[in-house]
């Protein structure tokens with residue numbers, strides 16, 4: 001009996017040792033559950049097999065084996081719990097490491113566009129004139145022959161009216177506006193003086209394309225009508241504009257010119273921003289750059305919209321936005337503005 005007892009005790013020790021060794025090697029919670037079933041399982045667990053032997057033992061041996069089984073069971077259960085906790089801790093640490101957020105990383109920049117140089121130039125010009133009390137208005141790009149030509153005193157034989165230079169929608173009747181002036185006619189017909197408006201927008205001319213000419217470009221035109229408006233108002237306002245746009249130290253020159261819708265007419269030059277007037281390629285060695293056209297609104301144009309030219313005078317001006325932007329940002333090629341080349345556009 002004693003030998004049998006010793007043998008059983010030795011088997012239980014061996015079982016415990018084997019179980020603990022295997023437990024050490026376990027690396028996942030799934031394997032751990034297998035181990036639990038194999039050694040501590042209530043049906044076929046290895047420890048259970050020993051319990052079933054107890055009734056076959058002598059009265060004196062039963063409690064010895066019973067206690068030993070309990071001791072081994074407690075030892076294995078506590079080792080299991082310790083290992084389970086270790087594995088859980090490790091899985092948690094690994095998950096935290098895997099999902100770690102570095103809150104000190106700089107954020108990802110969202111791609112943002114910016115204003116086109118033409119829009120930006122229009123806005124700069126508009127700001128200068130709105131500070132002088134002008135309102136910004138916009139009009140249709142498809143116009144009638146009446147608003148684009150007749151009302152502006154453009155005679156039938158004027159070169160601007162050449163069928164070749166205009167994009168006609170309905171020949172002789174409907175066209176793509178060649179200037180934004182038709183909108184000023186609409187404004188004057190709709191309101192009484194005083195009038196102070198600037199009109200930015202697209203205009204269209206059927207022209208040969210080169211580095212400084214395109215079939216579509218942008219204009220800003222301005223119109224002021226009031227009692228006691230003189231050429232001195234025109235000169236003062238446009239000189240102010242020229243200096244705000246191109247620098248306070250600019251010299252400004254008014255040069256007599258001709259337009260059908262203004263009389264007298266003048267073109268406005270500034271001293272060359274590149275050579276300051278000494279002569280270079282940009283100013284074609286003249287020392288001067290033309291920036292806009294202007295004049296006192298022709299009495300026929302005033303009469304056409306129902307304004308009495310003996311009571312009201314007006315001045316008007318017009319500039320090509322691409323030309324202004326090319327001078328301001330030293331760009332030598334007008335087609336860059338409509339080319340959609342991001343290497344060009346991103347410089348603004």
Ligand code: 2U9
Pocket residue numbers: 179181182184185218219221222223259261262292293294295297298301316317318319320321
């Ligand atoms: C009304 C009366 C008069 C607008 C004017 C110019 C002179 C002018 C050109 C500049 C460069 C056109 O884009 S460009 O080729 N414009 O020189 N424009 S006076 O005169 C008006 C407008 C409306 C009712």
